[in-house]
Amino acid sequence: MLIAKRTSVQQEVDAADRNGEKIKADIQHWSKRVDKVINEEEKKVKDLQDKAKNKCFVGLCPNIKSRYQLSRKAEEGVAAVDDLIQQCQFNGVGYRDVPEAILDASPKDFETFKLREKVFNDIVGAVKDATISIIGVYGLAGRARRLCERLKKEKKILVVLDDIWKRLDLDEVGIPFGNQHKGCKILLTSRDQNVLSSGMDAENTILIGDLDDGEAWDWFRKMAGDSVESVELRSTAIEVANRCARLPLAIATVARALRNKSLFAWKDALRQLQRPSSKNFIGISADIYSAIELSYNHVESEELKQAFLLCSLLRRDTRIDDLLKYAIGLGLINGVNSVEEARNRLLTMMSDLKASCLLLDSNTNDQYFDMHDLVCDVAMSIAFKDNHVFTLNEEDVLKDWLVAETMKKFNMIRLQYPSIGELPDELNCPQLVLFLMFNKDTSLKIPPNFFRKTTDLKVLDFTNMHFSSLPSSIRLLTSLHTLCLDQCELRDITIIGKLKNLEILSLLKSDIRILPKEIGLLVKLKLLDLSHCTKLKIIPPSVLSNLSKLEELYMGGTFIQWQVGGHANQRSNASLAELKTLSCLTTLEVHIPDAEAILGGLLFKDLQKLGRYKIFIGKEWGWLGKYEYSRTLKLKLSTSIDHLDHGLKLLLRKTEALYLDELKGVKIAMQEFKDEESLLHLKNLHIQNSLGMKYIINDNGAVNKNEFFQLRSLTLQIYHSSLAFALKTKVAQPPGLNMSYLFSVKRLIACLQMLFPCLENLLLSSINVERIWHIQLSNTSFHNHENLIVKAFVNLKYLEVYDCNNLKYLFTVSMALDLLQLKEIKVKNCPTMEQIITTEEAEEAAMNSMD
Known part of the structure; x- marks a missing residue:
């Protein structure tokens, strides 16, 4: 166990070191003591084992006295090891130190060094001045320096900066180059060669050229299918392919859009491509714009088009789950009766868009989606034109809001971490149905009457805002279906109880401490997300049981002390028994720290309809990391599996990922799963900390x-x-x-x-x-x-x-x-x-x- 603890601490130390953190002194001291004790104890154990083999009476009997003395010595070693294990209760292993200033001795930055020296002298002079009591120093934060220090730890490193649109100050970002770090190479990509050569002083620029005619036609034929080789289509198809500017993306989107279409559709497409759009975008030719627009026009349904435009509005940094919350709130998904059906329909639509080369899988996480930036730019221009969308991004600075007549036309607004001085007293957008605001300024306030003229709003998302109370005008949003207050500092949110038509409420990673009882008034609520609300301790009794339409409940990483037994009027916190009354519940993510809360409660007998779940029993389990499987159980029990209630055993039969910790009195891990309880869907099995276990599987009786x-x-x-x-x-x-x-x-x-x-x-x-x-x-x-x-x-x-x-x-x-x-x-x-x-x-x- 001590070796396992030492390994875990070292893993955290390595991670902290990679993040540029310094390791705490007590961690270093503990690690050195552990290494010393482990080495000493391993030698001592071997020595004791050898001595214990000595026998008396001509080798016929063990030497009892010798073994007793050796056992006393062993006990001393056990005490030392146990003491070190008990000390392994660290609150983090690393810390952020103030990094040293980046001083570059290269001639290019010599003047900068001089300026820093002058700043230092000015600060020293101000400190010595008896008439000055407060001194302010402003400039770039400690973060660029941390990044620089971290990169310098690598002897050789390649830094890739993708899609550069304008000159980027590498010193400001914290990327060392030239004489600062000879082993650091920087690879830049851009649509504009001038940005690379003039703006970034790239010493070598390499052109990614268009395809030649043969490659372009081969790629087009592969995307469109062999039918383009037919006598009827070939000549027209070649002309269409030539209008795609030999760009692989344009070829793919057009060819996919026209695959298996009739000759008249090909001729109509050629007509559109021969009259390219007059819109002028930086880095996008009119031909490419028309090719992508043509692909959009050939999307089969209006539902699919609206989903595509919503994806482009959210760009590539949005989870599919968030996209689902917005799509349901906007009513974009037709003909479905549940959240699960809506999810399946949305995933199908996204699959269709990927097949049309209008959407991409994420390279990093399958819970996110991606989109080529050229496709996204064209899609946004369509959204601006057709849907009157207004967006601001992180690099934007808004000094004055647009004129009133322009604001009245907007039906979607996305403010993604822009710099905003203040918000208007009233948002005069009567046609607005979606408002997303991702904030980086903690001092920004929402005026009380901000929503007075947006009563048709259906989706509202505030991320990283600070609310002592929500704006009073939010009670007027009677058409609101989706409300997201993720990563927000929340105090009084009782006004949410007035939003009677709310179907989705997300408080993901917020710091809410007590869920107000008024949430129980949201009788139309289908999805409640309380994931990773680490400060949430109290959910008043009957709040959850009142949500009779609730289909999906997410509480992963949230640690409620569930109460057992007693009438609702006598309890101060929610009971797990309330979940049994949720007849529509199909998805559940919950952490139950105390295993005793489920024993004998027959909770899971009533939850057999769950199609998706992550249920963690035992306080030691963590929620960090990626969970690949939709049906996951993590169990740390005070009893063996055989003593679990029948409902949980039935749930085990559907489980895809099973984690077992400290199984009590179990010698054969899987022996207790009889034929009728076989884990036929199990894909991932993790067993840990069960020292009495001898085998994982015993075939005796498992198969006839x-x-x-x-x-x-x-x-x-x-x-x-x-x-x-x-x-x-x-x-x-x-x-x-x-x-x-x-x-x-x-x-x-x-x-x-x-x-x-x-x-x-x-x-x-x-x-x-x-x-x-x-x-x-x-x-x-x-x-x-x-x-x-x-x-x-x-x-x-x-x-x-x-x-x-x-x-x-x-x-x-x-x-x-x-x-x-x-x-x-x-x-x-x-x-x-x-x-x-x-x-x-x-x-x-x-x-x-x-x-």
């Missing part, structure tokens, strides 16, 4: 071996009979024989796949297992048993084993040969590990000796 071998024998008999019949009669076997064979094969496959047929990831940490797969021999051969069990793990891709002190090997040869999907094995800190793969003979001998 007699049935398996009978089925196998029957299958072979039917096969040979069928083959003999075919050879004798020279015709195919009769239908009855064929059906019997197929039925037998299906039964055989079902028998083979009884345990974990979908498991892809297996991680074992700090457990004392002797074997991962424990095969018990009986009348049949060892090799046949081996294959029987391994067939249940044919999809295993990743195996990680950490701190398993009794494990001698991972696989036998036949196991390894059957794991055809296996990509990666990680083994760390397993001191008794002798082989990754062992032979069946060695395993059989070991097991026979145990018998």
